[in-house]
Amino acid sequence: MKALLLRDLKLALRAGGGFGLGLAFFLIVTVLVPFSVGPQSELLSRIAPGVLWLGALLACLLSLDRVLALDWEDGTLDLLATAPLPLEAVVTIKAAAHWLTTAVPLVLVSPVLGLMLNLPAEGFSWLVVSLFLGTPALSVIGTFGAALTVGLKRGGLLLSLLVLPLYVPTLIFGAEVARRGAAGFSVETPLLMLAGISAATIALLPFASAAVLRVNLR
Amino acid sequence: MSIWKFANPKTFLTTTERLLPAVWALAAVLCVVGLIWGFFFTPDDFRQGASVKIMFVHVPSAFIAINAWFMMLVASLIWVIRRHHVSALAAKAAAPVGVIMTLIALITGALWGHQIWGTWWVWDPRLTSFLVLFLFYLGYVALWAAIEDPDTAADLTSILCLVGSVFAVLSRYAVLFWNQGLHQGASLSLDKEENVADVFSTPLYVCMAGFGCLFLALVLYRTGTEIRARRVRALMLRERMVA
Amino acid sequence: MKIADVSIARGGVPVLEGVSFQLDPGRALILRGPNGCGKTTLLRTIAGLQPPIAGSITGVEDDIAYAGHSDGIKLTLSVAENLAFWAEVFGSCDIDRAVEAFDLRALLNRPAGALSAGQKRRLGLARLMVTGRRYWVLDEPTVSLDRASVANFASVVQRHLAEGGAALIATHIDLGLEEETLDLSAYRAKLPDLQDFDEAFL
Numbered sequence: 001m002k003a004l005l006l007r008d009l010k011l012a013l014r015a016g017g018g019f020g021l022g023l024a025f026f027l028i029v030t031v032l033v034p035f036s037v038g039p040q041s042e043l044l045s046r047i048a049p050g051v052l053w054l055g056a057l058l059a060c061l062l063s064l065d066r067v068l069a070l071d072w073e074d075g076t077l078d079l080l081a082t083a084p085l086p087l088e089a090v091v092t093i094k095a096a097a098h099w100l101t102t103a104v105p106l107v108l109v110s111p112v113l114g115l116m117l118n119l120p121a122e123g124f125s126w127l128v129v130s131l132f133l134g135t136p137a138l139s140v141i142g143t144f145g146a147a148l149t150v151g152l153k154r155g156g157l158l159l160s161l162l163v164l165p166l167y168v169p170t171l172i173f174g175a176e177v178a179r180r181g182a183a184g185f186s187v188e189t190p191l192l193m194l195a196g197i198s199a200a201t202i203a204l205l206p207f208a209s210a211a212v213l214r215v216n217l218r
Numbered sequence: 219m220s221i222w223k224f225a226n227p228k229t230f231l232t233t234t235e236r237l238l239p240a241v242w243a244l245a246a247v248l249c250v251v252g253l254i255w256g257f258f259f260t261p262d263d264f265r266q267g268a269s270v271k272i273m274f275v276h277v278p279s280a281f282i283a284i285n286a287w288f289m290m291l292v293a294s295l296i297w298v299i300r301r302h303h304v305s306a307l308a309a310k311a312a313a314p315v316g317v318i319m320t321l322i323a324l325i326t327g328a329l330w331g332h333q334i335w336g337t338w339w340v341w342d343p344r345l346t347s348f349l350v351l352f353l354f355y356l357g358y359v360a361l362w363a364a365i366e367d368p369d370t371a372a373d374l375t376s377i378l379c380l381v382g383s384v385f386a387v388l389s390r391y392a393v394l395f396w397n398q399g400l401h402q403g404a405s406l407s408l409d410k411e412e413n414v415a416d417v418f419s420t421p422l423y424v425c426m427a428g429f430g431c432l433f434l435a436l437v438l439y440r441t442g443t444e445i446r447a448r449r450v451r452a453l454m455l456r457e458r459m460v461a
Numbered sequence: 462m463k464i465a466d467v468s469i470a471r472g473g474v475p476v477l478e479g480v481s482f483q484l485d486p487g488r489a490l491i492l493r494g495p496n497g498c499g500k501t502t503l504l505r506t507i508a509g510l511q512p513p514i515a516g517s518i519t520g521v522e523d524d525i526a527y528a529g530h531s532d533g534i535k536l537t538l539s540v541a542e543n544l545a546f547w548a549e550v551f552g553s554c555d556i557d558r559a560v561e562a563f564d565l566r567a568l569l570n571r572p573a574g575a576l577s578a579g580q581k582r583r584l585g586l587a588r589l590m591v592t593g594r595r596y597w598v599l600d601e602p603t604v605s606l607d608r609a610s611v612a613n614f615a616s617v618v619q620r621h622l623a624e625g626g627a628a629l630i631a632t633h634i635d636l637g638l639e640e641e642t643l644d645l646s647a648y649r650a651k652l653p654d655l656q657d658f659d660e661a662f663l
Contacts, residue, residue: 003549076535218511
């Protein structure tokens with residue numbers, strides 16, 4: 001298992017791995033927001049938590065079609081399926097690698113983008129906490145979507161169509177934490193819900209992803 | 219005699235062919251009676267005026283929209299567990315009907331809302347949940363359409379349906395939480411139990427039964443079509459084998 | 462490994478039925494048959510990638526190394542990294558024997574993307590040796606290998622057999638092994654009965 005994770009991280013960091021694409025996308029989306037809604041700092045600071053959450057979510061989505069497709073194309077998935085590693089573990093590791101290479105950089109850079117959007121000072125810690133807790137769910141759900149569409153030639157658009165509705169609860173609770181944190185309210189309930197969603201998806205969804213992947217490998 | 223007998227495509231086709239005219243007729247009668255009763259023989263609401271009567275389309279379509287998904291969930295489970303092709307095809311056949319019903323519910327809701335609330339759309343938890351349900355339907359239909367091999371498509375869509383159902387319920391609670399969180403709770407509830415008086419409820423039930431029959435007829439008919447399409451595909455594959 | 466009365470389908474169409482054979486350690490079995498007769502599908506079924514329609518495959522649980530048309534090579538990783546990865550996945554750590562056997566020593570630090578097709582194939586086949594598994598299930602293993610490499614590959618298989626392994630190979634060329642062959646065209650699935658319009662639609 002460790003070998004697969006290390007290999008995926010190595011692949012992401014080497015040329016052609018697409019590392020940093022999500023980060024650049026996140027930056028650009030955030031920069032475009034003031035262009036579209038106007039530069040009033042009071043308006044920006046009000047919408048900042050939501051915008052940052054949405055931006056991070058879309059940036060996660062952007063790299064999902066690479067999670068399994070590359071291994072599918074060169075036959076690695078076939079070979080992994082016949083290896084002593086259960087497919088449930090394979091998809092979990094794939095999700096973990098996606099989270100480490102795509103989501104964690106987004107979480108780390110989000111405070112900087114928060115500055116650009118005049119995020120209130122109280123909001124920073126909760127923004128980072130909510131993203132840190134919520135993005136694992138995004139990666140795991142996304143891997144499920146990637147497993148569903150892995151056999152399709154142009155599955156990218158379909159992948160978004162399938163995954164985005166599944167992102168709704170995570171987005172709602174995650175952005176709620178960030179919003180309440182920024183407004184200085186209590187964040188306990190949405191924070192617990194967000195953590196619950198992440199924990200439950202990490203625990204259960206790999207079984208669905210592996211089942212789907214098995215069907216696609218047939 | 220067990221219900222699984224109808225899992226045989228041939229038995230299913232012959233049985234539904236005999237049943238369908240009756241179901242169509244029942245659907246037509248119930249819909250016509252219910253709608254005419256509702257539109258012309260109920261009093262105007264003292265607050266909402268005549269616009270309340272859109273309820274006779276809105277509520278039944280919303281009712282079907284939710285239950286169509288539920289039916290797809292059950293059919294998907296049957297396919298996953300017992301692998302009856304008819305079940306998977308029934309789920310496939312029900313999805314577009316569900317899409318249209320959701321769309322009707324959303325559109326009539328918008329029209330109604332425009333009259334009563336003065337706006338086409340509010341992010342009321344119930345409206346939002348329906349919108350999310352609509353997105354789930356779209357994804358499901360798109361996945362069926364994208365995959366060529368019918369058995370693979372059946373497997374993948376049923377797992378999507380199972381996972382989607384869990385997330386749909388989760389979204390429902392998330393949305394409830396979301397709109398009662400920072401904002402004031404929805405003061406314009408659509409809760410039938412509180413608002414609907416007895417004069418309205420009987421024709422409403424007739425309409426709901428009518429829509430239910432319509433849904434049943436459409437699904438049986440469409441499932442038959444899907445079975446025949448599968449059969450045609452099988453014959454064409456067979457022909458290619460001979461060649 | 463025992464294959465008993467196995468029937469398989471490709472894309473919903475039955476292609477082979479009633480395939481039965483036994484493969485004992487130390488033996489090799491060559492599958493032959495015209496294109497499209499179901500060799501690849503049969504091998505994938507035996508490797509456990511898809512379920513058979515009927516019949517049973519026994520005695521191979523977690524003891525198969527499968528090599529299909531594509532080698533599962535990551536182009537940005539070096540030859541050594543590719544091999545070491547598969548060695549670790551399969552729980553062994555010794556890639557030296559495989560490197561020697563397939564003459565990859567000089568290429569070890571080269572990125573796999575810079576290899577020729579034949580060199581890539583050699584890397585893909587070297588993976589078999591690091592799996593430590595007994596039954597090799599190989600689908601057209603000699604594609605894009607030159608004559609010397611084919612001979613080399615044959616000798617590697619020979620050694621694997623001598624060490625108690627077994628190999629099931631679908632190929633069109635003569636490897637020079639003292640092997641049994643099985644012609645799959647004898648098991649071609651018969652056309653399903655038209656009247657039999659039932660669950661499977663076929």
